[in-house]
């Protein structure tokens with residue numbers, strides 16, 4: 001190692017390239033929008049004219065879109081990229097790497113099957129990192145002995161899996177995904193032999209787990225194998241039980257070794273206490289219990305939290321993250337390092353727009369440039385101190401290298417199990433700051449956003465790192481309803497934050513820069529978007545039917561800003577989408593989902609929040625299903641949209657689709673009868689808008705009238721939406 005190397009940073013930051021075309025786009029669109037406003041103000045219909053109110057509504061909707069567009073531009077203005085140097089980290093600190101505690105959260109053994117959970121667990125146990133410094137904790141809010149059983153199986157399989165991974169540099173280290181894609185090694189007979197015996201061992205284990213899962217209970221002979229099962233004798237149900245804490249592998253125990261005689265990471269199972277009279281605070285509550293319990297068992301200064309369906313696809317990710325925390329110059333201020341979420345079961349053209357590619361590749365680097373990404377709930381490395389409420393200060397930097405071992409009590413696993421239980425009890429947090437200033441914050445379905453914001457407000461920096469090879473792979477929703485429900489939950493929680501005292505504009509005042517506070521807003525304002533969007537997809541079409549023009553004629557020069565903004569804005573979005581790795585068809589699907597989300601998910605999210613403000617409803621939390629039935633997943637692979645459930649969300653979507661179809665027919669009739677040319681007809685733009693909506697909604701008409709499979713629109717939705725759309729058109733006509 002040359003002397004110079006010691007002064008090289010562990011990570012670098014570079015601004016994104018090619019910003020001139022982007023800035024040109026932003027400025028020219030802004031000019032176009034201003035001209036639209038000039039037009040709207042100059043040509044307001046006179047008081048006695050019919051269209052005055054409709055016109056005002058158009059103006060207000062456009063004002064909202066402009067405002068919203070403006071804050072999305074703030075995010076995009078100055079994106080940055082990060083680069084980490086793992087080799088420098090190893091050269092300097094290999095002997096002094098800090099302990100890492102990994103939290104995996106699961107909540108339901110049916111929606112999140114144990115076989116899926118342990119693949120995530122095994123993938124992180126096999127990180128390329130000294131095993132005595134790794135500790136993996138599973139929080140099971142489903143309190144399921146099936147999950148516990150799967151964990152026991154995983155702990156046994158780990159003894160073969162971990163040495164196998166290290167010996168043959170296996171990637172990815174989730175066994176399921178490895179054996180799904182990896183080809184059997186040819187040539188070397190030793191390796192081929194190992195390979196097939198490990199594969200066999202994995203498949204046997206998977207079969208055992210699936211058999212027990214199907215059975216729904218643990219057979220007596222298995223129950224005898226581990227003392228931990230006796231805990232379930234006392235469990236009334238998953239909402240009413242004592243704390244179950246089991247240290248399955250104690251990494252400090254000299255006898256805990258793998259097949260090759262190397263140490264194993266610590267592995268802990270926790271089902272925190274639940275009682276009906278205490279609120280459990282969902283995932284935030286589970287994480288806080290884990291923070292406390294882990295502080296006694298391994299007390300790693302860095303915490304990684306993962307959802308149970310997000311396995312590690314890169315065994316070097318821990319080292320990547322440490323480059324940011326351990327950089328000599330800037331590392332001590334880093335509070336958390338967020339990694340992107342990537343989903344492996346996205347269909348070819350991303351039918352439900354579930355990939356979140358634009359958010360991961362455009363928004364988060366932009367947010368990082370404005371002062372730091374949000375914490376998005378999973379795939380994030382935290383500094384334990386910053387999560388536990390400590391304020392950043394220049395004076396008392398902690399050295400991650402000497403943290404090891406100084407704060408953990410030396411006791412045996414069974415003593416620890418007994419003494420730590422209390423930390424996960426329902427009453428532990430009473431009259432403490434947990435959930436308020438310490439740990440993850442409570443009282444909001446998007447606990448991650450407000451927690452990340454609080455960490456930033458305490459003076460910590462956050463970092464977004466998006467490496468070429470994706471570090472974590474998860475599962476995205478595979479039906480339309482799951483997608484809409486997920487977005488309803490997100491947008492509802494986000495808007496709730498906006499309306500609360502956690503609103504970043506207020507709570508971040510004088511603590512974080514204005515542009516960072518503003519870049520939280522596009523998410524927090526998802527829900528109110530529904531109003532302007534609903535207006536724009538319904539009113540111009542109905543006015544077309546009634547004969548009220550709302551846009552300039554094609555022959556007028558005022559049409560130019562409308563057409564310009566429309567085309568340039570969409571062309572930009574297409575370019576961005578393709579740059580992020582999408583296809584044209586994928587972009588078109590995204591436009592459709594954009595419309596559906598805004599008119600259904602956001603609409604319900606908005607009104608639930610309004611009702612909550614009035615004190616009329618209570619917080620509810622819906623988990624999205626992770627495994628689909630076979631014919632449903634077949635349709636997903638063929639990219640046929642899944643309706644198939646009678647949901648009010650579908651009624652709205654179908655009503656709007658039918659309404660636009662009716663108005664389009666009515667509008668065409670008007671044009672034909674008026675004998676005017678397209679050029680001088682005042683309704684041309686309205687007809688075009690209507691036609692566009694009809695084209696976007698084509699799969700809805702298919703689902704309503706043409707399809708015969710189980711995924712079609714239920715008849716009740718068809719009748720209801722026909723009635724509503726017919727009624728609206730009748731009212732508009734007369």
Ligand SMILES: *[C@@H]1O[C@H](CO)[C@@H](O)[C@H](O)[C@H]1NC(C)=O
Nearest residue numbers: 171172313314342468469470
């Ligand atoms: C996951 O890791 C494998 C290597 O094991 C790599 O080939 C693949 O591209 C990664 N997936 C993503 C989405 O980056």
Ligand SMILES: CC(=O)N[C@H]1CO[C@H](CO)[C@@H](O)[C@@H]1O
Nearest residue numbers: 345346347626627628633637
């Ligand atoms: C768990 C799950 O639903 N997996 C599905 C992901 O999507 C692929 C198709 O793209 C299906 O084959 C999987 O079953």
